[in-house]
Amino acid sequence: MGAYRKQIEIVGDILDAADELTIDNNGASITKLIQKANISHSRISKILTNLVSQGLLEQVDSERACRYKISMSGRDFLKEYKRFSEFTDNFGLTI
Amino acid sequence: MEFLLENILNLIGFIVGIIIGVFAYIGYKNTGSPVLFRLTIAFFAIGIGFGIIWIGYVIDDVYLNEGKINRGLQALGLGIQTIGYFFIAFSHTIKSFFPKSRYFRSVGILPLFALSAMNIEHIIRSFSFILLVYGAIETFVSFLEGKQKGALAVGTGLALLAFGEFVAWYSLVFPESILYSASILMKISGLVSLFLPISRLPLRKIKFDDLDDDLDDGR
Numbered sequence: 001m002g003a004y005r006k007q008i009e010i011v012g013d014i015l016d017a018a019d020e021l022t023i024d025n026n027g028a029s030i031t032k033l034i035q036k037a038n039i040s041h042s043r044i045s046k047i048l049t050n051l052v053s054q055g056l057l058e059q060v061d062s063e064r065a066c067r068y069k070i071s072m073s074g075r076d077f078l079k080e081y082k083r084f085s086e087f088t089d090n091f092g093l094t095i
Numbered sequence: 096m097e098f099l100l101e102n103i104l105n106l107i108g109f110i111v112g113i114i115i116g117v118f119a120y121i122g123y124k125n126t127g128s129p130v131l132f133r134l135t136i137a138f139f140a141i142g143i144g145f146g147i148i149w150i151g152y153v154i155d156d157v158y159l160n161e162g163k164i165n166r167g168l169q170a171l172g173l174g175i176q177t178i179g180y181f182f183i184a185f186s187h188t189i190k191s192f193f194p195k196s197r198y199f200r201s202v203g204i205l206p207l208f209a210l211s212a213m214n215i216e217h218i219i220r221s222f223s224f225i226l227l228v229y230g231a232i233e234t235f236v237s238f239l240e241g242k243q244k245g246a247l248a249v250g251t252g253l254a255l256l257a258f259g260e261f262v263a264w265y266s267l268v269f270p271e272s273i274l275y276s277a278s279i280l281m282k283i284s285g286l287v288s289l290f291l292p293i294s295r296l297p298l299r300k301i302k303f304d305d306l307d308d309d310l311d312d313g314r
Contacts, residue, residue, distance in 0.1 A: 008128055077125070083296060084122035088130050090245030090292040092237025093186050095128045 027069035105149035112142020144176030245292030255285030
């Protein structure tokens with residue numbers, strides 16, 4: 001059975017996926033984010049909307065479908081998330 | 096000698112507790128994680144608890160010169176420290192026993208307090224001991240699962256604090272022995288071990304103006 005993920009871990013996984021998939025300015029497709037972050041389509045849509053409204057992700061206009069790339073503050077958040085994940089790991093806890 | 100060691104122990108405890116507390120607080124502000132919030136409370140409480148006892152020793156050293164700390168002040172400091180240990184243990188309780196149920200999360204802490212002892216200070220110390228042992232075991236289990244070296248250091252730190260507390264009890268039976276000094280040295284080693292993995296993480300602050308409560312939902 002897979003481990004239960006908290007909301008913040010899901011957000012971290014999505015941002016991490018977006019960071020890895022944002023090679024150029026085109027951003028990553030929802031399908032790629034779903035695969036990489038291991039999350040359902042219905043759930044990711046709401047989270048992506050939230051992350052875009054908070055400025056952690058940027059929506060890229062594309063002819064075919066919505067694409068997302070990580071913003072500067074998204075990268076900062078991801079860096080902090082990873083740093084404090086390590087901090088809580090030291091206590092045997094998950095962030 | 097014991098008086099000096101107590102001073103050093105409580106000063107180190109105060110500094111370590113506050114530094115880790117500040118670090119956890121920065122983490123909480125930046126990520127909104129409830130685990131980091133609990134660790135913030137835990138380490139601020141531990142730091143303040145040690146700080147109160149240290150102040151008690153300083154007051155005695157500078158003004159009273161009785162060679163012993165005010166018992167009320169010591170009980171207060173120990174009580175606040177125990178709150179800190181409780182929050183560390185509580186975080187593990189949530190993770191281990193009640194991964195999903197909000198109801199059980201709220202009532203699951205009660206068995207930890209089903210204890211009795213001779214007087215208030217010993218009751219507080221016995222709580223601390225049990226909470227520290229519990230926290231150490233859970234951290235060691237996490238180390239075995241994840242092989243994170245930091246977890247080994249933190250687990251060892253909590254275990255040394257617990258063992259120091261245990262040896263301090265024994266020193267009541269043999270009051271003239273070296274046991275009490277040994278217990279203080281164990282606790283100092285425990286605090287240093289607790290601080291080691293945190294000292295390797297960069298201490299800096301990043302502020303996020305745009306983050307709101309949306310990230311906090313679904314903890």
